Amino acid sequence: MIFAIEEINNNTELLPGIKLGYQILDSCAAVPVAVQAAFQLTNSGENIFYMNNNCSQSGMMASVIAESGSTPSISISRIIGSFDIPQVSHFATCACLSDKQQFPNFFRTIPSDAFQAVALAKLVKHFGWTWIGTVCSDSDYGNNGMASFLQAAQKEGICVEFSEAFHRTQPRKTEMVADVIRR
Template sequence: MPAFSMDGEFIIGGVFAIHYKELTKIHSYTTVPEPPTCTGSVNSRELRLGRAMIFAIEEINNSTELLPGIKLGYKIYDTCASVSVATHVAFQLSNGEDPVIQTGHNCSNLGVVMGVIGASSSTPSIGISRIFGPFNIPLVSHFATCACLSDKQQFPTFFRTIPSDHYQADALAKLVKHFGWTWIGAIYSNTDYGRNGMASFLEAAHKEGICVEYTESFYRTDPKSKIQTVADVIRRSTAIAIVAFIADGDIKLLFEELNQQPSPPRQWIGSEGWITDLQFKLDHFL
């Protein structure tokens, strides 16, 4: 079910990772599987984005000039930062939730989802876009930056209000060169966002004459031993600057692991995926 919803003549969908992860369940296949649920702490940035969407729709409905005589509604879902949940949500938004099949000649298109805002990361947006494409449902993302999503043959109904990582990777390489960090480490999320973004950065860094001591990747659902391994690489390395093309939920786990046994001082250069998260205060930086 939606985290927030309101009826209207036309529905705007919302897809936000309000929680950091999905609750892992083991199905016995002897009963009907339970629907996916979220666990972990609340992502306050995503919650604010969802509330901002609600505020915008209410302002439109209260205006006598923007859409007079039309009431917009919304259905905002929590994806738990999970691709499988995001895909489940995409089908919900495409098909609706009413199990009753309408009959007769009075069927109406009112209340259908006209478009969707989200998601806040690239991999869920890829999954959702592949489902929405054949139905011509637009997905407008404010934060999915993977350059792969610019391919209109694969994602004809995907749009965004933020530049792709092609430009960010180039800017990060120029920033690193500007400050004279020619020997760096590289950390990235093991997702479409992290892999594509880091590949673009490494190509740009090579052109700028920047040497990379190591590249390490992980994802928030990896075993703790994997995150410990990445932290150990950082502790043993000689590079004092680290470029992190990584999501906020992933860097949060890495910082927690590094805080257990702090490494020598490091300069972090972050991508937009986590550097804009207000939850990361100065005491998180090493």
């Protein structure tokens, strides 16, 4: 990220007369840490500074490039969206984030899961699999992606015998899902 910003700032043809500043906070992919960082950014009221040899310029935060995961992105977007601060994510694919009523300031550089769900349903149909079971992670990404897939599978005439969700930190639930698959 720093490299890209410095490359932009060092190229006088890209943004003439404008220098980008940045502040980097690491959420460690944890929702509580991401929420705390979002509140910190919105409540600080601090200017972001850019220093060069001739002068010091300041400006307000223009956007947040944040979070790869859908769940933290949803949380951050709900907070900073209230302040009309745009958020750009490079990896949050939950189709729910396409809802501009709920997330008017959320943008992404990758397609939503809706496309992946349709493609997976078409792949299942292509191979002639008409009766399947599904498993997903128990997260916004997994649950919303699965909902999109189940809808697409129904349109393709695919029967879904079971649909299970689990989180890797729940060994008992993982074992229950394994038992369902074995049946």
